Amino acid sequence: MLSIKNLKASVEGKQILNGLNLEIKAGEVHAIMGPNGSGKSTLAAVLAGREDFTVEGGEVTFDGKNILELAPEERAAEGLFLAFQYPIEIPGVSNINFLKTAINEVREYKGLEKMTAKDFLKRLKEKKELVELKDGLANRSVNEGFSGGEKKRNEIFQMAMLEPKLAILDETDSGLDIDALRIVANGVNRLKTKDNATIVITHYQRLLDYIVPDFVHVLYQGKIVKTGGKELALELEEKGYDWLTKNEKELA
């Protein structure tokens, strides 16, 4: 589904990704872990199409399409979704109108008719329940006055509404208490099918107790330095990153 080959990217002249390779197939959950500054959020931003980042080399294909040439909205229409680490507040833009526009513009991109009001409301009700979003929140302005937990829940709610093929969760666990974490993880698990995939970017193993990955990758200095199964996350929790990165440091 997603194939990243030798991806190099920089921000403000500083190279962050140094030849990253990653293959993701439908039905898989991948966790990307790594110390601060290793390039985890940069990877998420580059995939979503944030303009402050410059791709210096390599390629990213999503279902065979080169997505690096696409605008952020086109990537979304192709089925890519980024849950932000810091979802921003947009006063005056209603959550619901925004989602209605997003869904319909994605449908237009795919050559489909607009969704009927009835179908939209049905989906809205279903997905609100799925992520246990409080009734008022969907009707408010995007994230305005939401608590940290509510903002993250709103990210998963939007993901549920948009039904992406590949979701990238960027530090979705940061700032969540254990109950909120469980609700968010539960939402993600229930949205999982054999046709979609998830990338979970996280600092801590904690989230992976709830969202169980098929693969765990360690990102360090802009490259994946180790890949393993879910037990790798436990090992990292126990030993930290030093034992993995020592070798890289010596090489450098």
Added chain:
Amino acid sequence: MDVVSMDKKELFLEQFRVSEGVHGVSKSAELALLELPFPNTREEYWKYTRLTKIQNGNFLLDENPSFEPILTEFGDAFTFNCVNGFFEDSDVKLPIGVQSKVIEEIRDPLVEYQYEFFSALNTAYFTSGIRIKLEPKMKLDKPILINFVSTGNAIQAQPRLEIVLGEGASAAVIINFQNQNATEHITNVVSEMKVSKNASLQVHQLQQSGDDNYLINTTEVLQKRDSKFSIHTMSLEGKILRNNLNIAVDGQNCETRLNGVYLVSGTQHVDNHTYVDHKKPNCNSSENYKGIIDDKATAVFNGKVMVQPDAQKINAFQSNQNILLSDDATINSKPELEIYADDVQCSHGSTTGQLDEEALFYLRSRGVSEKSAKKMLIRAFVFDVLEEIELEVFKYHVEGLVEEKFGV
């Protein structure tokens, strides 16, 4: 007088003079015009608005305009039409307790024409005017709609409007500046509004006079005790568009609200000068103007709140916020407070920025096109100003226009 010896101001004034002469207040205004210089950027009041194009214009009077039916989106209203400065003979059925009268001669004007060139010009040579008066306690169930229509080439229009609310009366007024294929047209209008004790007046102005035309719009308001006055000014079209809004709050327990939205693009120039004069204690005033400026357009905001000595317990709030959509767009913003009382709460602020890039990316990353995302953010920016419009038919119409203006 020989043409060569006339200076530019004289040449300009010559186009407005009336052969039969003027009398009374109009005569003193005519005399004031001799003393007042043509407004120029050396004066603080006109510092950012250059009027050379108006000064060099050749404007004609259109004494017999044709009154075509005028279509508006404002639904059922007591409608008065004014084309090229001349009010149409009205056949509107007003309820008992409301009168409309043609202004033959100006009496007790609110506007201080002695100090301001365009107010003096209108006071001296107004083309036609009406006075609408509500008896005490009269409440209208439909808005009063004044359509100022511009049509034809290089026409000058100087209409005059007076609205007088008796004690406890209440009314909503829409002042609609509309363009019908006019070019190089100037409208210099003076509106005076007297809001008596306990009365309530809501004014809504929609300015779409056409991007080839000039509008100088002076509004003078006098509020007496326990009265409420609100004004919503929506500036969309005009080559040079200048609003002078002066409100004298001359009584206790008054509420005053001034809201404005200006959306300009191309080479448009819009200038809002507002003045709230708190003469008496225990009043609230609140002002919120928002602007979106694109291309090479320019906007000016100068809002002044005056609190006179002994006008204690005044709450005055003032805000002007702007979004520049292009590198060549300009805003000159100057909020001012002048306070001579010591027990007041006043605040003012001005901000200028661009559309939030982070918000734009967030919306786009969900599949919303750049165009729609911009539209959403622009709408969101002016949302709180539009939200305060109580007259729904006006609010909905303006909301649609905001989307249209930047929805291309």
